[in-house]
Amino acid sequence: MPLLKTLCFKKAYILLGFFIFCYNGIYCQNQKLADSIEIIYLKESYNQKDKLKILKQLSVNETDTDKKLTYSLELIQTAKTLDSVDYLFSGYLEKGNALRLKSDLNQALESYFQGARIAVKKKQKRDLGLIYISIATVYSIIGNHKNSVQYFKGATKILRQEKDSINIASALLNAGDECINMDDLKSALEFTKESEAIFNAIKYPLGQAYSLGNLGMIYAKMGIDSQAEKNINKAILLLQKLGEFYPICVYLTYMSDIYLNKNDKIEALNYASRSLVLAKKYKLKKEVCDANLKISELYEALGNPSKSLSYFKEHITYRDSVSNIDYVQKMADLRTDFEVSQKQVEVDLLNQTKKTQRIISIASIMALFLVFLLALGLYRRYKFIKKTNIIIEEEKNKSNNLLLNILPEETALELKQSGKVQAKKFESVTVLFTDFVGFTHYAENLSPEKLVESVDYYFSKFDEIIENHELEKIKTVGDAYMCAGGLPFPTKDHAYKMILAAIDIAEFVKDSKKNNPENQIRFDIRIGINTGPVVAGVVGIKKFSYDIWGDTVNIASRMETNSDSGKINISENTYQLIKDLFNCDYRGEIDAKNKGRMKMYFVNGFKIKSI
Secondary structure (H helix, E strand, O other), rough: HHHHHHHHHOOOHHHHHHOOOOOOOOOOOOHHHHHHHHHHHOOOOHHHHHHHHHHHHHHHOOOOOOHHHHHHHHHHHHHHOOOOHHHHHHHHHHHHHHHHHHHHHHHHHHHHHHHHHHHHHHOOOOHHHHHHHHHHHHHHHHOOOHHHHHHHHHHHHHHHOOOOOHHHHHHHHHHHHHHHOOOOHHHHHHHHHHHHHHHHHHHHHHHHHHHHHHHHHHHHOOOOOHHHHHHHHHHHHHHHHHHOOOHHHHHHHHHHHHHOOOOHHHHHHHHHHHHHHHHHHHHHHHHHHHHHHHHHHHHHHOOHHHHHHHHHHHHHHHHHHHHHHHHHHHHHHHHHHHHOOOOOOHHOOOOOOHHHHHHHHHHHHHHHHHHHHHHHHHHHHHHHHHHHHHHHHHHHHHHHHHHHHHHHHHHHHHHHOOOOOOOOEEEEEEEEHHHHHHHHHHHHHHOOHHHHHHHHHHHHHHHHHHHHHOOOOEEEEEEEEEEEEEEOEEEEEEEEHHHHHHHHHHHHHHHHHHHHOOOOOOOEEEEEEEEEEEEEEEEEEOEEEEEEEHHHHHHHHHHHHOOOOEEEEHHHHHHHHHHHOOEEEEEEEEEOOOEEEEEEEEEEOOOOOOO
């Protein structure tokens, strides 16, 4: 594959911005609609509540990025004045979209996180899923594909629960685009085709256009140019009808690459020029930058270095406005000054003697050498900054991953944004405690290293079981293991899932003791479970941890203490929730420390084979 085509594929990430739909799932950018609504807005013949609806429609449908930003800021201010949380969320979402389109990525990300805090606080799962798509988009644009994939997966999981077809397809399409960036074309094809199937099923033309365009990019990267050209042309026609010019710019650049691959440089130049005209018209800086670079490369291939340099300078100028790298601009200025001085030298050479010509030639060579040294120094500085940024990003990723290992994802997000976590009450949570029978005896007779190794063997498997059943590990203390179900997002089946996990844990402990050819230290286990209200939050400001409190937790501990080896002992509260699904033996009322006599049950297994 030619070098120019290979380079172009690295720009695929900018397509991610095309697939963010507004939060109520029924709007897309529509300039004609925006113009009509703007007339109503300017007349000011409406009340304050209607003003929120009008501003939302304007910020969603406006295609001019400056106007979009203005209306979204006004929507935020009005929503704050009228104390409207729903419209405030819309304002931050559309503000982020406008800033992203203007390539102000740091401010866009900040706006999205503000929206995410609102969604988490109000427990609006669908809104949180949409914000995750937006956050993932920005991470993709800056090249952090690991974070991008993480947020797209989170968005897809949430939106599938909400059965939001348009935005599920949007997240899938974005995930496919990320796979293109990582050269995982097989996964990219699977994600994109699934997205296309959803868009076709609901007859959503904007999504159909994006799916066609992305499939075209995938086929192009796979070397199937005929299929790529067919898909991309279909996408461009659809997008023109819909008035969506941002993606057309990129698809036109891809068409330019396809024709360049066919060695049809003139047609390739035609497509690149169309992309540049559209990008300038709609103030799309990143696309103006890319189109200028593509045209510069094409003119160089056509043997026109003067025009090639002119478009390259434009590319540098727009790239600086996007990436804010000052030293690149200095290099561009030096190149310009040098070209001007060379033209002056050519004029002087016509009127000067041979001696003067030699002096000018020597001076020119010295100037070239100095420019080369300066360019080399700037290049080395650029490489150093790039390497430093990569190191910073890697460390940031490590920090984020570590935080997610300690706290639930939504809690971690809240902590990063506000520096603290608001304690929350959950009305129904199932808590499980385990401990090992005779652990104190083993602890007195084993070396610390051997004891820790044995406990880690069990707790590592417990972690895996808890994760498989979508439960939340809370903490371990010595040989005690504690987890909970029904938080941080409330669910109705947490007691059922916890019993399944307890059965898996008991079976694992039993099998480990039975199948132990190397005679390692193996324990028996007691398990106790209770269901009820708890308060959850983060304790401490250093080495903080996610924890839960309440009488429910204390009773769960008493259930474990009063359990037998290899048994699952549950309370009356839990029994009432699972009695129709599991066989249980009533143990009677048993005295629990500091709790008096309490009804307890042993769980023996399923009543029926499938549920």
